[in-house]
Amino acid sequence: MAEITRQMLRDYLHDALPDAELVEVEKALRASPKLRALYKEVIEQEDRGEHTVGAIWRRERVSCPTREQLGGFLLGAGDPELLDYIDFHLALIGCPYCQANLDDLKKVAKSKKR
Numbered sequence: 001m002a003e004i005t006r007q008m009l010r011d012y013l014h015d016a017l018p019d020a021e022l023v024e025v026e027k028a029l030r031a032s033p034k035l036r037a038l039y040k041e042v043i044e045q046e047d048r049g050e051h052t053v054g055a056i057w058r059r060e061r062v063s064c065p066t067r068e069q070l071g072g073f074l075l076g077a078g079d080p081e082l083l084d085y086i087d088f089h090l091a092l093i094g095c096p097y098c099q100a101n102l103d104d105l106k107k108v109a110k111s112k113k114r
């Protein structure tokens, strides 16, 4: 696998990578805690710039799981690889869109129990 550079991570963050490289970076991020630390650095750097990470991720919902998938995640049901990805998406990326969606799903689940 080609080495993932800081610039690639920056492009990944801004959704400026070709699809093949995007997949490569995503895989590498999931596999390497060291790379995740570097990615956090890149995010923090970018955060000091004019675009906030939250704004970027709200614009780039392309890699977000669907509401159904989030529902499965809540129940711990479904493809383990997908659940792992959703965990990654929420925990590392801290996607505000999915977090809000998940909070909403939790509320729905609660009201159904009553």
Ligand SMILES: [Zn+2]
Binding pocket: 061, 063, 064, 065, 089, 095, 096, 097, 098, 099
């Ligand atoms: Zn998301």
